[in-house]
Amino acid sequence: MGVLVQNDEQRSRLQDRISQDLREKMDSTSKQEDVDLEKDSELLNHTHQTSHASWFWGVLILLAALSLVVIFFLK
Numbered sequence: 001m002g003v004l005v006q007n008d009e010q011r012s013r014l015q016d017r018i019s020q021d022l023r024e025k026m027d028s029t030s031k032q033e034d035v036d037l038e039k040d041s042e043l044l045n046h047t048h049q050t051s052h053a054s055w056f057w058g059v060l061i062l063l064a065a066l067s068l069v070v071i072f073f074l075k
Helices: 008-030 037-043 054-073
Strands: none
Touching: none
């Protein structure tokens, strides 16, 4: 937003109008419905913990980091 204002009075009115608009937008977006924890717990029913193969991803990340060290620092 590029608005050039020469008069301090106009600037303060513009700032007041912008801040009022922002406050109204904030109030309208910040109104949330009541949190339904029972509904949220239903979302967790179909989830599962990380599988036993997650160690495999850790080893891959470690090998990738080790290979980057070898490539860039041990030429």
